[in-house]
Amino acid sequence: VVLFNGKDFSKWEGEKGEVKWKIENDYMETTKTGRIHTKDEFGDFQLHLEFATPAKVEGNGQGRGNNGVNIFGRYEVQVLDCYNNVTYADGQVGALYGQTPPLVNASRPPGEWQTYDILFESARWDEAGKLIKKANVTVLLNGVVLHHKRDFIGNTGWKVVGNYDKPHPPKGFIELYEHGNPVRFRNIWIRNLGEYDKP
Numbered sequence: 415v416v417l418f419n420g421k422d423f424s425k426w427e428g429e430k431g432e433v434k435w436k437i438e439n440d441y442m443e444t445t446k447t448g449r450i451h452t453k454d455e456f457g458d459f460q461l462h463l464e465f466a467t468p469a470k471v472e473g474n475g476q477g478r479g480n481n482g483v484n485i486f487g488r489y490e491v492q493v494l495d496c497y498n499n500v501t502y503a504d505g506q507v508g509a510l511y512g513q514t515p516p517l518v519n520a521s522r523p524p525g526e527w528q529t530y531d532i533l534f535e536s537a538r539w540d541e542a543g544k545l546i547k548k549a550n551v552t553v554l555l556n557g558v559v560l561h562h563k564r565d566f567i568g569n570t571g572w573k574v575v576g577n578y579d580k581p582h583p584p585k586g587f588i589e590l591y592e593h594g595n596p597v598r599f600r601n602i603w604i605r606n607l608g609e610y611d612k613p
Contacts, residue, residue, distance in 0.1 A: 449484075481595065491509070492510075496519055508560040551564055
């Protein structure tokens with residue numbers, strides 16, 4: 415399923431309805447108008463997208479090209495300019511935010527297009543509401559494996575310990591953050607892989 419082909423936001427909506435990000439030259443770019451998320455929901459999936467942090471380097475640490483791929487509004491894979499940019503380990507590009515650093519820093523220089531391939535498996539609960547399988551993810555940045563079937567501790571967040579305190583639906587939307595940095599995205603598509611997506 416093509417989620418963004420460089421032409422329109424027909425598969426997306428903003429926090430207050432219409433997406434206010436800009437489109438030019440076949441990419442979308444943040445405009446300090448809030449997060450966006452897919453209109454459709456997905457279960458287990460393979461997600462592909464390309465992103466570029468600002469070519470002009472301003473700030474440092476989390477202030478450089480900060481964004482994120484937020485799965486179900488719960489599980490974030492970080493987007494950040496980490497080319498010669500020091501930040502905390504579980505906040506760098508490719509981290510399961512606030513939980514697990516990537517195995518390696520595979521960043522390209524600022525302004526260059528980079529590729530994420532993310533394979534996600536949703537958490538599972540039994541009929542009594544007992545967790546029987548944590549959510550996990552495989553992440554490749556620019557073709558390099560950063561995580562392989564790595565479990566999420568639970569929901570991600572800043573200076574919090576995630577948990578699975580209550581069951582959530584097996585499907586959810588894909589969200590792109592807005593942290594005030596002009597990050598670009600293009601060529602976004604997704605494949606359903608899970609049992610929840612069979613006809």
